[in-house]
Amino acid sequence: MVVVMKERVSTEQVERVIAHLVELGMDVHRSTGAARVVLGVVGSGKVDPRLIELMEGVHEVLRITEPYKLASRTFKPEDTVFQVGDVRVGGDEVIVIAGPCSAENEAQVDTTTAAVKRAGAKMLRGGAFKPRSSPYSFQGLGEEGLRLLHAAANTHDLRLVTEVMDISQIEVIDRYADVFQVGARNMQNFTLLRELGRTRKPVLLKRGISATVEEWLLSAEYVLAGGNTQVVLCERGIRTFETATRNTLDISAIPIVKQLSHLPVFVDPSHGTGRRDKVAPMARAAVAAGADGLLIEVHCDPDHAMSDGAQSLYPAQFDRLMAELRIIAPAIGRSICLEPIARRGWAR
């Protein structure tokens, strides 16, 4: 912590600040310049910088360490890479997770799952418990939805990612899914994060729509501090003044987070844009900017989807997007899964 004193400060004011910091268990280095006194403050005491800032003669207090530890590159310089079954997250391959917004019925789940598998997705996404802004919207099928998703994922050999909204749902979701997804609105549901830190399954943590990168990493810290090291960060759009899109997908967060943290960074262009016709450009941009993976809503019949149909791709659009991504990924030394059918063809 650095304490910058005001220009016209009395010796007593400086000494009172120093004495207070020492009392709180800190070491203070005083540096007197032509215009200002600056105090370098180190040590293991607990100090609230805002309180020091209110002391007489203090101009400003600057923090010099990030408040998160386990999530930072300072703590762990090399990239975090882990397996979800046979899928390697955080490595050279860009991992695509795709599927419907919500599980609606067996046919819808199965048809959609087959389509995303065929196009090269490595994991299935799909909601059973849905957080909806309005109490009058469809709230998901609950455990029945989990059962449908689990069956389809098994049939088509995909790993399953699904959203958990409350600690009371952890147990049942744990029985069906491979990855817990925490939605943007729950990014600071600390009770939930702490409990997920005690599980041993990966957690895909979406960024809150108004969360700074620092707050996002602090939320990851809640999971990591519980001993669960398998956290994936997922950018999904932030709220800005612009109303032409639902949210502003913050593509620049990708290189920034990868510099500050060792955790893999995914991007969800479906929620980030809210409109099907904007998903492909933003998915391409995310891969070009260095994302480790994508989370994309695909529906076998988006026009009749029970939720978020407007932002779900038709299977044919998803196919085309995957083909475009396969051209882009090598530009930054990465790959995207080849179409399994094509591969099988080649293997013969």
Place this chain on the structure above:
Amino acid sequence: MVVVMKERVSTEQVERVIAHLVELGMDVHRSTGAARVVLGVVGSGKVDPRLIELMEGVHEVLRITEPYKLASRTFKPEDTVFQVGDVRVGGDEVIVIAGPCSAENEAQVDTTTAAVKRAGAKMLRGGAFKPRSSPYSFQGLGEEGLRLLHAAANTHDLRLVTEVMDISQIEVIDRYADVFQVGARNMQNFTLLRELGRTRKPVLLKRGISATVEEWLLSAEYVLAGGNTQVVLCERGIRTFETATRNTLDISAIPIVKQLSHLPVFVDPSHGTGRRDKVAPMARAAVAAGADGLLIEVHCDPDHAMSDGAQSLYPAQFDRLMAELRIIAPAIGRSICLEPIARRGWAR
């Protein structure tokens, strides 16, 4: 809903949109202008406007009703007023809720409670379960904190407001407190809101730092839809580009919400500014703009508070603020509680 077609649209495109809307159970009124066709769409069917917007030939879809019902003035034109014990919320008197950020120990709770009572507060605030951005910060005393707050509130004849973070805490808090507070980070914790809708105690619902007024009222709707009509809205600052304050307290939300909704609107200038020296100006502004009440952090010894000391007023600052507010309130035909000691003096 109003569907605005593009300028150069074919008759088939218009008819396809109309047919689709009729299929979904809606009535459509077609209006052909010189440049554009506009469709007025009414009825009780379920239509996702974003899906219609993606149809060929459609320029834009405009919603003409608010998505919330019970929270709106359309549904209930007159102001909601209710009693919390002997305190009348939503009436002519501006209600001040004050107290420490967290309960720390018996002396701190009792001294602070006595001070805020003396100055004219009508309810005591104080946290036992604390949502903290960092897993390494003080997380509250839990039930022991509730016990301390409850005892002090009883002794000094104040109603108690405290924060609930998770449905698992509802039962224990219900035993001690008069009002459930839902924090900004939980404004869209729909599981929690739905459960609070089933209780019969008032809910003070803080606005999320990036919640629009509409989303805030939709969250209130979750509580109201459960049959609990005693909801207080509380503005506490929104996130903007400005970094000179912790948040930007949105004073203009007061007249706006009071126009759209019948629910009482309170303001929390402590979290809204994050700095003790900015609390009084913003508290005065809130009352001048028409707030029904205030939520203010006061601590008997803010310099040694375990949380949020920087934004807690000293008791003497709170006294002075209450005196200023008593001058301002009459400008808009309202009052603020006189100092009880003074009143007792007059009664004799």
Place this chain on the structure above:
Amino acid sequence: MVVVMKERVSTEQVERVIAHLVELGMDVHRSTGAARVVLGVVGSGKVDPRLIELMEGVHEVLRITEPYKLASRTFKPEDTVFQVGDVRVGGDEVIVIAGPCSAENEAQVDTTTAAVKRAGAKMLRGGAFKPRSSPYSFQGLGEEGLRLLHAAANTHDLRLVTEVMDISQIEVIDRYADVFQVGARNMQNFTLLRELGRTRKPVLLKRGISATVEEWLLSAEYVLAGGNTQVVLCERGIRTFETATRNTLDISAIPIVKQLSHLPVFVDPSHGTGRRDKVAPMARAAVAAGADGLLIEVHCDPDHAMSDGAQSLYPAQFDRLMAELRIIAPAIGRSICLEPIARRGWAR
């Protein structure tokens, strides 16, 4: 400037940074903590902190001085107070500037001016050159508008404030007006600001809708650096995610700017809200929070105004607002001009 090195940094990296800073003419104080090396950097050299931040081994660079000088309280601790004719700006009296958005014709200007004078305004506002988002909107009467405003201001003994959009307009406006107004969209028109710094008339500088407080004070610095010390800052709403109002009037900027700067701070609740029915609550809030003055749009017939009618008060609404403000101002030790007619009445 404080340079915070990364945790695992080599001695060479630290020395390279120090050598570079010394080469740029700075003095460096090195402070080695358990975890990090921190460098205190002082001196009169020119250093771009962003460049230092890109050097190897550097974690972060923190600035310890504001980039503005003449506008800061560090430079001038006491409040700036000056006269505009017989009107004292920045003193105990809250100064109200009122009038129409644009000058339209003689009758409109004169009737409106008479009304605002009667209610207690001290200066007349009115536009002759109008910055409009659309090239198809009314762009003002030009010099003819200045003539009308000047005549009305003279007749009713008010000082005149009008907007200047370009350096080519300075000369003609200087002939008619007492105060140059710089609009929000021109807050960073540095060519204009520099030129206004060479005039000797006060400049009312509106805050840009996305300007930080620091940028606003830097723009004031352009005028001050030219030798013109009569600058009034005017908050008029910032752009946020909220769409329920046109802008979010940042009331909290008032106490913040008054702490950082000695310049008077005014508030424009008309542009800040964009709706007539929200002007009075926000005007009251501004005065309660400590504003030195207000800028309010009043029109004798707002329903037929050529611009901004929706945010212009009817004269009767303005009268009522002035009466409310007279109750509020004393709460913070200030006054508002009494109705001149009333005063004249008393004098008899």
Place this chain on the structure above:
Amino acid sequence: MVVVMKERVSTEQVERVIAHLVELGMDVHRSTGAARVVLGVVGSGKVDPRLIELMEGVHEVLRITEPYKLASRTFKPEDTVFQVGDVRVGGDEVIVIAGPCSAENEAQVDTTTAAVKRAGAKMLRGGAFKPRSSPYSFQGLGEEGLRLLHAAANTHDLRLVTEVMDISQIEVIDRYADVFQVGARNMQNFTLLRELGRTRKPVLLKRGISATVEEWLLSAEYVLAGGNTQVVLCERGIRTFETATRNTLDISAIPIVKQLSHLPVFVDPSHGTGRRDKVAPMARAAVAAGADGLLIEVHCDPDHAMSDGAQSLYPAQFDRLMAELRIIAPAIGRSICLEPIARRGWAR
């Protein structure tokens, strides 16, 4: 325009609104639903929607046409493509404009120009008149800078883009440059835009940091309305709550603007990120999302640049970036200029 009446509205209120609209020269279609009356309003009269919204009984007024005309795809469905010398803007080739932030001296300009030409840039960028937030920063070389840039562009056969800040600079810049650049801070300097509409050289119009897409297109409209059809839009980052980057580069604006308008859209990742190490990822993202061109700061010696060195690429970084872009562009059916040296090789 659609006028939505309140639910409990009287017949007189509806009729008063209709009468008022008819008086203003509009045609009104009345549509009575179960809950609400909705009025469709068409015609060529001038109506301020905000004024109608304030009438009794009115719930909301919705606009159904964009306020811009010439800039819209409704007016001109096909893409705008034009030549700047031998460079085709808006066609299949992605055009890269590169060069230093400011012209500093002959050697710096010439070395940098040679480097960007070699790597495949088609136009040279460079500033002679610089808008700087602080009056104490380097303000550019003025006409001498233009002379240096012009000479280097000629020598290396590149077109020249440079910033104009004020109408007084148009004439001199016109003598040296091929494209006028309007900076973000001047996006709503309407006096300047109107004057540029009278020139016959292309205008590269940067988006203001808090401008909505609609406002940006309205500013383009000012130029187009003057008869100058050669406008290039340039996204350069918007201001959001996030402080980890200087601005948030709004990549999603690319597909949105291309849908609403026929004008070419460029992206400036240098100002958009403010840091050299974030420029390449965002440049790649922009091309992947469909940008028609890029504007990139390159400096032969960024560590000693007089402005914006931190966001300027080293020539070798720019080479590498161009190579990456050549892989990405074909994913969306576009190309990027091959290295001229390579081409010369082929020609032999």
